[in-house]
Amino acid sequence: MDRQEIKDTIKKTLKDMMNKNDLVINDDDLFYEDLGADSIVIVQAFLTCQEKFDVLLADELNLMEPVSVNILTDLICKKLEERAS
Amino acid sequence: MDRSYIRGMGMYVPETTYTSIEIEERAGYDKFGIKKGLVKMLTGCESRHYVKDGEHSSDLAANAGRNALEDAGIEPSDIDAVLFCSITQDFAEPATVNVVMDKLDIRNAYSFDIKNACNAFISGLDVADSLIKSGKAENVLVVSGEALSRWTKFDYDDRDELLQRAPAALSVGDGGGAFVVSKATENEEGRGIVNSRFHTMPEVWNNNVIWGGGVVYPKDASLLYIPGTTKALIDMHQDVSRNYIPPVMKKSGWDKQDIDCVLVSQVAKWITKNIRNIIGVEKEIMPEIVETMGNIGAANIPIMACEARRMGILKERSKTLILGGAVGANMGVMSVVM
Numbered sequence: 001m002d003r004q005e006i007k008d009t010i011k012k013t014l015k016d017m018m019n020k021n022d023l024v025i026n027d028d029d030l031f032y033e034d035l036g037a038d039s040i041v042i043v044q045a046f047l048t049c050q051e052k053f054d055v056l057l058a059d060e061l062n063l064m065e066p067v068s069v070n071i072l073t074d075l076i077c078k079k080l081e082e083r084a085s
Numbered sequence: 086m087d088r089s090y091i092r093g094m095g096m097y098v099p100e101t102t103y104t105s106i107e108i109e110e111r112a113g114y115d116k117f118g119i120k121k122g123l124v125k126m127l128t129g130c131e132s133r134h135y136v137k138d139g140e141h142s143s144d145l146a147a148n149a150g151r152n153a154l155e156d157a158g159i160e161p162s163d164i165d166a167v168l169f170c171s172i173t174q175d176f177a178e179p180a181t182v183n184v185v186m187d188k189l190d191i192r193n194a195y196s197f198d199i200k201n202a203c204n205a206f207i208s209g210l211d212v213a214d215s216l217i218k219s220g221k222a223e224n225v226l227v228v229s230g231e232a233l234s235r236w237t238k239f240d241y242d243d244r245d246e247l248l249q250r251a252p253a254a255l256s257v258g259d260g261g262g263a264f265v266v267s268k269a270t271e272n273e274e275g276r277g278i279v280n281s282r283f284h285t286m287p288e289v290w291n292n293n294v295i296w297g298g299g300v301v302y303p304k305d306a307s308l309l310y311i312p313g314t315t316k317a318l319i320d321m322h323q324d325v326s327r328n329y330i331p332p333v334m335k336k337s338g339w340d341k342q343d344i345d346c347v348l349v350s351q352v353a354k355w356i357t358k359n360i361r362n363i364i365g366v367e368k369e370i371m372p373e374i375v376e377t378m379g380n381i382g383a384a385n386i387p388i389m390a391c392e393a394r395r396m397g398i399l400k401e402r403s404k405t406l407i408l409g410g411a412v413g414a415n416m417g418v419m420s421v422v423m
Contacts, residue, residue: 043126
């Protein structure tokens with residue numbers, strides 16, 4: 001799986017859910033603290049990625065911990081590697 | 086001074102179950118183009134039990150109470166106080182405990198309802214402990230029956246409300262749980278409620294309010310539903326762990342390695358995980374029911390205790406921490422040797 005594809009999926013989901021197509025999202029921006037995404041937007045980003053990349057993210061969601069595009073991408077890549085091994 | 090201990094416990098859940106996907110469809114996720122799976126992703130709830138038509142809070146409580154009496158090995162006539170502790174109730178007046186007692190054939194007991202949102206059951210345990218310590222009762226039935234599906238909104242006409250608030254509200258389930266709390270004798274040496282700490286933060290009462298059912302909106306039944314949880318309550322719930330567990334453990338003379346079981350109200354799996362990390366205990370001693378039963382309000386604690394016993398986590402003389410955060414907002418922690 002291409003890491004950039006995962007990042008693009010996350011960014012597109014955030015923009016769609018927040019109704020902000022022109023939002024600039026840097027890879028290290030924190031969803032809640034920097035982008036102003038609420039908990040439901042974050043949950044939807046996890047849900048979209050879980051379905052698209054076919055990895056279980058439900059047990060990894062923790063709304064008290066900061067999450068960025070890079071952090072979520074790392075998590076998905078780790079899950080994909082676990083599945084492949 | 087007399088001491089109290091948990092003599093018996095019982096639970097009951099209705100037969101019918103619904104998956105979160107089914108509940109999301111019923112609430113209109115498809116109609117509003119919302120991706121299904123949010124409830125499970127946010128809370129961890131996969132399925133929950135719902136009452137059938139004609140099945141009420143008092144039925145759930147009575148069935149659980151009957152099982153607790155049998156577990157305790159005592160008759161209805163041995164009970165001298167009954168406390169019905171739930172969010173939901175059969176009606177505004179009289180207290181639902183009267184109906185529960187009638188169904189259980191308990192005829193010679195002092196009784197009343199205790200309202201304290203999700204912490205009603207823990208408050209009931211505290212009151213039962215006080216009744217026994219003061220010599221006013223010897224066997225108290227503390228019972229909860231939550232028919233929360235009756236106060237669940239499914240006819241959403243606002244996409245934002247459905248999206249923002251419903252995922253937490255749709256995770257609730259129905260069920261009943263009960264403890265028999267009795268006066269300890271020398272045979273129960275070392276067992277019982279050891280310590281507790283309760284605190285209310287009234288300044289945040291305006292979170293997750295069920296607006297209907299009171300005199301503020303006396304005629305508007307459409308307001309009688311659980312709106313969903315808020316970040317203020319989630320933060321408060323975790324503050325329970327940080328600020329209230331250490332003093333209760335210290336006064337109980339317990340270290341974290343002494344704890345055999347932790348029972349915490351069931352809002353979401355990630356909240357339970359955070360609390361577990363704050364306390365510093367292993368996952369194996371902290372049972373969860375949110376995945377298969379959802380959030381059952383005040384009945385969470387007794388149902389989880391029964392499940393913990395069934396799984397072999399909770400045994401006689403297990404050192405157990407019971408904790409919860411509730412709308413109001415209030416928090417409670419209790420240490421119990423079961």
